[in-house]
Amino acid sequence: YTLYNNGLCSSRPESAEVLGLNLCFNHLTESIGLAYSLCIGKSNLYASFTHITLVSKTEFSAQMTAEKPVTIPRNGGFFLDSSKLTFKYIIKDAETFQKFLSNAHNYTANDTAEIVDDINLEGVTLTSASSFKGTLDGGGHRLKNWTSDATALFTTLGDGGVVKNLTIDESCVLTPATTGNFGFMAEIANKYSVIDNCENNADITLNAATAERFRIASLVGVSYGSVKNCTNNGDITINISGDVVDKCYLGGV
Numbered sequence: 356y357t358l359y360n361n362g363l364c365s366s367r368p369e370s371a372e373v374l375g376l377n378l379c380f381n382h383l384t385e386s387i388g389l390a391y392s393l394c395i396g397k398s399n400l401y402a403s404f405t406h407i408t409l410v411s412k413t414e415f416s417a418q419m420t421a422e423k424p425v426t427i428p429r430n431g432g433f434f435l436d437s438s439k440l441t442f443k444y445i446i447k448d449a450e451t452f453q454k455f456l457s458n459a460h461n462y463t464a465n466d467t468a469e470i471v472d473d474i475n476l477e478g479v480t481l482t483s484a485s486s487f488k489g490t491l492d493g494g495g496h497r498l499k500n501w502t503s504d505a506t507a508l509f510t511t512l513g514d515g516g517v518v519k520n521l522t523i524d525e526s527c528v529l530t531p532a533t534t535g536n537f538g539f540m541a542e543i544a545n546k547y548s549v550i551d552n553c554e555n556n557a558d559i560t561l562n563a564a565t566a567e568r569f570r571i572a573s574l575v576g577v578s579y580g581s582v583k584n585c586t587n588n589g590d591i592t593i594n595i596s597g598d599v600v601d602k603c604y605l606g607g608v
Contacts, residue, residue: 444468449479455491456481456508462489464515470494473524476501481508483542488513493521493553500524503539505532512541512548512580519551523573525589527557534567536576548580555608558589564597572606582608 444467446452452474462468466489477500487509501523512518518540523529531537539559544550555573570576573587587607 446470446474447472449474449476452476453479453481456484459484459487459489459509462487464488464490466490467492470496470521473497473499475499476527481506483507484509486511486513486516487518488516490517490519491521492517492519495520495522497522497524499526501527501529503527504530505537507537507539507542509541510543512544512550512575514545514547516544517549517551518553519549520553522554523557525556525558529555529557529559529573529589531559531561531571532569533561533563533565534569536570538572538575540574541578542576544575544578544580544582546579548578550575550578550580550582550585552584554586554588556588559591560594561592562594562596564595566593566595566599566603568601568603570604570606572608574608 444451444455444458446455446468447470452470455468459468468489469492471494473496476498479501481501481503483506498521508518509516521540523539529539531539532542536543539555540550540553541548553574557573559571559573561571571591571593573589573591574585575582585608591605591607593603593605
């Protein structure tokens with residue numbers, strides 16, 4: 356996002372597409388009052404900072420009037436000393452979902468991404484995020500027409516990572532890995548992670564000549580965190596024509 360001092364967004368570039376309403380956020384103390392008017396555009400965040408009062412004792416300084424554009428981190432919000440206004444990354448289609456996954460390893464516990472519509476992944480090849488420590492809120496929406504050939508959304512759901520309210524639709528075609536830990540939302544979920552109110556409705560089929568020490572389930576291969584209110588409604592079929600090396604485990608969720 357880019358932050359502009361644009362006076363109630365009235366002087367934003369004419370080409371800017373405004374997708375959201377003005378948001379007013381006030382911070383008032385005994386010594387200072389600040390008002391922020393935000394206008395959310397397709398690629399930028401337009402804002403106006405107005406000092407209501409200002410005294411020398413305050414922790415806030417005149418620098419908060421942002422005479423120049425200020426770049427803030429993706430989904431990081433911006434800090435006003437002890438106050439913080441945090442922005443969510445909105446996922447509305449396959450393109451924004453792919454962008455989310457490509458940046459997911461940068462997310463912290465303070466970062467949230469929210470899915471606002473069903474995501475049609477027909478013809479889209481997803482690349483797993485190596486790790487994720489933020490919150491992904493599916494909003495009760497579905498991933499549809501996803502063909503996954505041993506690709507999870509996250510290789511590791513890290514400490515504090517949360518995936519919730521997300522469904523894998525029955526239209527998806529899911530093939531797990533033949534070795535290691537594997538689930539389609541996360542291969543492994545670390546301590547303090549949470550997978551909540553998630554569901555798989557797609558069938559899972561593995562046809563392979565050999566397999567070696569795998570743990571396969573619909574949502575997460577191995578979890579050391581919390582998995583709750585989750586359901587698997589798909590059939591899991593494993594056909595190994597040759598050798599199976601070491602122990603192999605299957606789980607529904």
